Amino acid sequence: MNSLSPTMLIAALFFGTATQGFAVAAGTESNAPRQAQASPSTRTVFIKLDDISFSQKSIDVRPGETVRFVLKNEGALMHEFNIGRVSLQHEHQREMAALMQDGTLTPTGKAKSIVWRERNTGPGDSTPPSYPEVIEATHDDPNAVLVEPGTTKEFVWTFADATNLTFACTLPGHTQAGMIGDFVMR
Numbered sequence: 577m578n579s580l581s582p583t584m585l586i587a588a589l590f591f592g593t594a595t596q597g598f599a600v601a602a603g604t605e606s607n608a609p610r611q612a613q614a615s616p617s618t619r620t621v622f623i624k625l626d627d628i629s630f631s632q633k634s635i636d637v638r639p640g641e642t643v644r645f646v647l648k649n650e651g652a653l654m655h656e657f658n659i660g661r662v663s664l665q666h667e668h669q670r671e672m673a674a675l676m677q678d679g680t681l682t683p684t685g686k687a688k689s690i691v692w693r694e695r696n697t698g699p700g701d702s703t704p705p706s707y708p709e710v711i712e713a714t715h716d717d718p719n720a721v722l723v724e725p726g727t728t729k730e731f732v733w734t735f736a737d738a739t740n741l742t743f744a745c746t747l748p749g750h751t752q753a754g755m756i757g758d759f760v761m762r
């Protein structure tokens with residue numbers, strides 16, 4: 577019974593964790609709107625994310641407008657910029673709490689795990705037969721972006737109809753602490 581090495585078993589476990597996060601993300605994809613493409617004329621809105629707040633409480637948008645959001649996280653915690661209806665954001669809060677609990681997400685970022693890759697070695701090759709690779713857990717939603725501490729992310733969105741659309745951070749406790757704001761049609 578030498579078909580499954582301990583290395584492969586560990587790799588399989590980590591892959592299980594990584595794909596779990598992805599599966600949750602894929603499940604939200606079908607009924608949610610997607611990110612848009614920016615053009616040179618796209619208006620840019622700067623938002624500062626901090627522990628625990630957004631720099632804006634309300635953002636004016638025009639019907640049909642595409643906006644490029646530049647999101648700078650100046651806090652020590654990871655934050656999210658999620659555009660959607662409040663009911664969907666409540667649903668997403670539960671998903672995020674589950675991802676925190678299973679370790680896919682941490683308060684400061686996405687979990688990283690080390691997977692040992694097999695290397696094809698030829699005759700006379702002195703390199704080790706396997707090498708480590710750092711894998712970051714994935715959690716991508718079409719209507720949200722995670723912003724790690726000290727980073728700046730861009731997020732482009734087209735507002736077909738801003739009625740009832742809010743922006744929020746759905747990480748556990750953050751919406752409740754005030755990380756929520758609304759889009760106002762002008």
Ligand SMILES: [Cu+2]
Nearest residue numbers: 655656745750
């Ligand atoms: Cu947050």
